[in-house]
Amino acid sequence: MTTAVGYVTQVIPQEDSEPAGAATRAHLRWIDQVIKCDGAGILRMLWQLLQRESDVMDAYQDCFCKLAGLGDRPNLRSAKAYAYRTAMNVAIEMIRVRSRRRSHWPAVAAERTDVILDPPPQTDPSDADRLSDAIAQLPNHLRQVVVLRDLSRMAYAEVGRVLGIDPATARVYRRHAVVKLAELLGEGERE
């Protein structure tokens, strides 16, 4: 007997689904293609965003399982762009969950503890976590550009193709993103 709680994504094998075989492989052929062409790039982007092996593997799996959920021939303009954006969203959600845990869990633990304990020591996020949190706080369009350009080291033309925007627009977004990141990190240091 199980109960569904929370909104965290998890991959659950379906017992009734069709067994691994020709039909399944045909169904996922387009995903195989994306993995072959862009899997390494997506994994690198996830690594630079998440910096933890377990999280990266989870995010990588979540991303492609989401793509698998789209079916045989999804109506996508660019499977590569969709895969990058999906992976980015999964990673950003993980960063947000991490951040929430850091800030909320001590209070939740104190609330649910009968014995009054000393407040748990506040764990300061590392510089890497601060940068990840700041990236997660950026508006979506700025975040996508800064992740693809600065972390994945894509050219602006490639960023534009993935996001479906003009390269010049991507360049402007990247400038805005850097200014915003400086503000966010400066505020974090002041706090």
Added chain:
Amino acid sequence: MTDYESPRMQERACPKRLWVLSVLSDDEAMDTAGELPQGLRFHLSQCAPCRALADSMLAVTSALGARAEQHVPYDLSARADEQLARALRAGARLTGRVSVPEEAVPQRSPRPTPGWPRLLPYAAAASILLGWSLLWLRPLSRATHQVVDERGRRHQPIYLPAVTPMGEEAPEEVVVETVEGPPEGRLVTTEGEAGTKPAARLRICRDRSYTEAALSEDLTCFPRAIVLPDPAERARWRRPGPVDRPPYTVSTTPEPDPR
């Protein structure tokens, strides 16, 4: 630049701030030059706020660059691909939910709560809503204004709705003259004696407020929220009485005891 300005204001006060931002945030310009342009370096050596701004911007770009330099562990890709292939072969789909054993979910109460107490808040809310709607749909109270003439004879009572029914717009301003005849007439209300007043005038506004001067001292038993009759009824009030009986007036005294 003055000393009383905060550092943030000083930053804004520098006329070249936007130029500094523009140069420092453009990675392609920085890459091609390899270092900061000479003009910018000179300005930064002269302007402390812009130097602080440049430091923060360069810190961000260097942090991003350092992050991008980190290499993926060499076997991570193989392990991730293997795990993914296993999951896809097994027909894995994202459910969007975590399933945990039921015994792991904390129970709020060891005993199951009976069903009906859970409905109590809804019942209370429904009764409040019903009462409130009744309050607005029909008059809260109907003051019976029984008109008596100067000889003490009673006439048909006039019902004045205490509040305006919902959906009807209250008149912007109603002036009700409670006297239409000789001062000796009386208006009897069901709410008891309120004294006699030969002439009284109520000025009631759309928001059901009334002016203090208009509310007669002797009419204090009138409901505060009274909205006086519709135009037809007002006309009826103003209309002189029939020829065969003296014009009546109203006051707030109770009906005299016939004995």
